[in-house]
Amino acid sequence: MKRGAAKTALRLAAYAALICALLFSLALSHRQSEANRSLRARVDALSELLAGRQAEIVELKERLAANGGGPSEALSPAETAPDGGEDGVWEPAPPKLWTEYRAYQDLYPSLSVRRPEMWFSRNKTVYLTFDDGPTVHTARVLDTLKEKGVKATFFIVGTSVRRLGEEGEALLRRMADEGHTIGVHCDVHDYKRVYASVEAFLEDFNAAFTLIRDITGVRSDIFRFPGGSVNAYNVKIRAALIGEMTRRGFTHYDWNASSNDTSGRATEDSAWSNAVSRAGNANRVILLMHDTKAVSVRALSRIIDTYEEKGYGFARLTNADKPIVL
Ligand SMILES: [Zn+2]
Incomplete structure (x- = not known):
């Protein structure tokens, strides 16, 4: 008991x-x-x-x-719109992204640039952009731009530079010396490889960024995604990728007009008519062309003349210019 x-x-x-x-x-x-x-x-x-x-x-x-x-003090004078800004307005850039920590944030610690606090939106302006070069056609593009007194933007591919050897390096230096913007496109233009993962993208981007910096001293702060920011290859990593590149201070630019020079049937005439009509009456036109294609290069002078007749001015892209994204 x-x-x-x-x-x-x-x-x-x-x-x-x-x-x-x-x-x-x-x-x-x-x-x-x-x-x-x-x-x-x-x-x-x-x-x-x-x-x-x-x-x-x-x-x-x-x-x-x-x-x-003028613009905010946060922007160095070199990075502001090059020829005045009386016809533009400043708009706030998007807030810095506070992303969840990912191991790739520790890769390439010096791969970052200063993002502007405000964006500049210029009226009646065409931004001529050339992707995938430099190539054997690039010197002619630079000659035409010089002749017309127009500044443009080149989104560079690392393998294109290496393919031309010293000539490629000289072309990059000429772009910088003549006041054009040098942006990053990619190191190796292979969608599957570039968009395999955020880490793969950063590795490729860092290679092109470093190449441009070593040749010209320019730390490119703008870039264009291969295939544009919205493409079939980056679906799974797109949000994380844009978040990471924004976190590092880079700004990307798509386009709202294209000369369609990569089409197999493109001619000098079709490149010209697409280039001048595709954006309709848009106030700001970011025009996509390729200096890998002779048709756009040959049509360039007429493209500039036609836009001038329509009352447009020209400017190079800087990271203070409000992006156009697809
Ligand atoms: Zn491309």
């Missing part, structure tokens, strides 16, 4: 301990959710305050620009 009573007492004590532990954990979780509620309220209040202050900054910068005070 005595052993039975002791057993029951022990069992009761065990139940009591269990109930105590349950009550304690309930009280703890209640306290935690109270604390979380108050933290959330503080985060909300501070976010609201921050948003208000940001709107104030934007307004002040607009007033400054309107008074001829």
Whole structure:
């Protein structure tokens, strides 16, 4: 009997301990959710305050620009629109992305550039862009641009530079010397390889970025995705990739007009008519061409003339220019 009573007492004590532990954990979780509620309220209040202050900054910068005070001090003069900005407006660039930590963020620690705080939107402007070069046609493109007094943008492929050897390097230096923008396209133009993973993209991008920097001293801060930002090869990694490149300060530019010079049936005439008509009456035209294709190169002079007749001006892209994305 005595052993039975002791057993029951022990069992009761065990139940009591269990109930105590349950009550304690309930009280703890209640306290935690109270604390979380108050933290959330503080985060909300501070976010609201921050948003208000940001709107104030934007307004002040607009007033400054309107008074001829120029762009924000955060932009170095070299990176602002090269020939004035009286016909443009400054718009805030998207906020910095706070992404979840991923191991690829530690790769290539020096692969980052300064992103502008504001974007400039220029009226009635054509941005001529050439992808995939340099090639044997590039010198002619540069000659035509010089003759017309027009600045353009080249999105460079690393293998194209290496294929031409010293001539490729000289062409890159000429682009920089003559005031054109050098952006990154890729190192090896192979969609499957470039878009195999975020790590693969970064490896390829870093190779092209480093090549351009070593030859010209230019740290390219803009780029164009091979195939454009929306393509069938980057579907699975697109969001992470854009997040990572934005985190590193790079800005990408797609296009809203193309000379369609990669089509098998392209001619000098078709390149010209596509180039000047595809954007309709868009205020800003980012025109895609390839200096790998002779047709666009031969049509370039006429393309420039036609846009001038329509009242457009020309500018190179800088990372302060508001992007056009597909
Ligand atoms: Zn390309």
